[in-house]
Amino acid sequence: MDIKIFHNPRCGTSRTTLGLLRDAGHEPEVIDYLANPPEREQLKKMIADAGLTVRGAVRSKEALFKELGLDAPDVSDDALLDAMLAHPILINRPFVITPKGVRLCRPSELVNEIL
DSSP: OOOEEEEOTTOHHHHHHHHHHHHTTOOOEEEETTTSOOOHHHHHHHHHHTTOOTGGGBOTTSHHHHHTTTTSTTOOHHHHHHHHHHSGGGBOSOEEEETTEEEEOSSGGGGGGGO
């Protein structure tokens, strides 16, 4: 099965999700999205395919989110995407893509829905 995980090794949820994939017998393509962020269209597609809004895919707990004023309710999806691409730490994680779908695996167990 062709599986990709957009992974941050410093994130406990991301590490747990990767472990669940491996425990299920899969060796996914691990993408360090901080070093290699997705292209804009790929990010938009991942968010849509996961059934999320752009705001729902932003890591709002990150200090940079407030510093950039992204917490204002009138910030557009395009502005949020621009910020996520300029500062990949703002992309919530981990996104997992399998032939069965896409999930933002928070909590980690959501990965089981697409295995």
